[in-house]
Amino acid sequence: GMKFPLYMDYHATTPVDERVFEEMKPYFTENFGNASSIDHSYGYDASVAVQTARETISNAIGCKMDEIIFTSGATESDNLALIGVMEKNKEKGNHLITCKTEHKAILDCAKHLEENGCEVTYLSVNDKGEIDLKELESSITEKTVLISLMAANNEIGTISNLEEIGKITRKNDVLFHTDAAQAVGHIPIDVEKMNIDLMSFSSHKIYGPKGIGALYVRSMKPRVKLDSLLHGGGQERNIRSGTLNVPGIVGFAKAIEISQKEMEKENAKSKRWTDSMLKKFQEAGGKLNGHPEKRLSHNLNVRFDGIESKAIINTVSKKIAISAGSACTTQIVEPSHVLLALGLAEDETHSSIRIGCGRFNTDEEIEIAADEIYHAVESLAKIRI
Ligand SMILES: *Cc1c(COP(=O)(O)O)cnc(C)c1O
Secondary structure (H helix, E strand, O other): OOOOOEEOEOOOOOOOOHHHHHHHHHHOOOOOOOOOOOOOHHHHHHHHHHHHHHHHHHHHHOOOHHHEEEEOOHHHHHHHHHHHHHHHOOOOOOEEEEEOOOOHHHHHHHHHHHHOOOEEEEEOOOOOOOOOHHHHHHOOOOOEEEEEOOOEOOOOOEEOOHHHHHHHHHHOOOEEEEEOOOOOOOOOOOOOOOOOOEEEEEOOOOOOOOOOEEEEEOOOOOOOOOOOOOOOOOOOOOOOOOOOOHHHHHHHHHHHHHHHHHHHHHHHHHHHHHHHHHHHHHHOOOEEOOOOOOEOOOEEEEEOOOOOHHHHHHHHOOOEEOEOOOOOOOOOOOOOHHHHHOOOOHHHHOOEEEEEOOOOOOHHHHHHHHHHHHHHHHHHHHHHO
């Protein structure tokens, strides 16, 4: 049966897949051991489960097992990558390059680093959310240590050209970090082919549990050096101390395994859904924000000029759960920094909604959602006139 409101906010988070939940269960109860306390079978069994998970995850992104550092999620991974690398490489320089449309986890780290003596360049984007690769290359200086550019945007879904960015960073001998929280498990990622040196990703964006994620840290050519943020028992090669979240790690691995296997099929289905919804919304005056093709297939960010997104969201809220943009923590409605960076006016940003469809939606649900939003827009437009 259908459960209302229909969930269509998959960029904010995803439900745990039943197959993932089943895999995790024993690690809460009978297999509860501490993976670092391996003098007995409880701890040993837990450590084997962690290593098996590490292997699955490293295979999915094309790295070595010991290059995976488990964290609490992409926010922590972003902090560890940016602060850890900039702190450790002060001798080389103090310059960081990132982009205006990054997630707050990156932008707020960059701001923190600026307050502590770093220089940060924030690249602009065009109206589709793409950076200019020439501008990227020309902003590299002798003091540039790190370039951090996301793999796929969480609001508009624009997919970056990681391979081209990786060629530039490698050629110029600077480190390349990517926030791939919206990309891993959704599009193919290969850290070797793309010359990625550090990569943040998260379990709860791919049908795994919340509170677990990873940072990939390249160990060779070049060997990335970074300071740790947490000090303690020396887990994760001394980079991230703290007792490992064994059930989380097991679930994260199962989630990645399923996502890799079903990626192509899921993307084809999502593309069909977002294409059909966009067509319907265009009939009601909707305009696409972001890139028409280089976009996550399950993402749709549209604006209805002259109509408040809050009004649309409230009108449909009993039937569909959608959002205006990123999941924010404040009550104040600030214009989206991503949409502003595309060149949208402030009132246009307040007329935009983000839809993220996903694994557990159905054809019928998509049709209902498209109809609901269409009719909400039509009726709100009448009031306005
Ligand atoms: C969700 C998200 C994050 C934060 O990830 P958590 O695991 O929730 O900390 C960071 N960056 C992007 C692009 C995201 O979509």
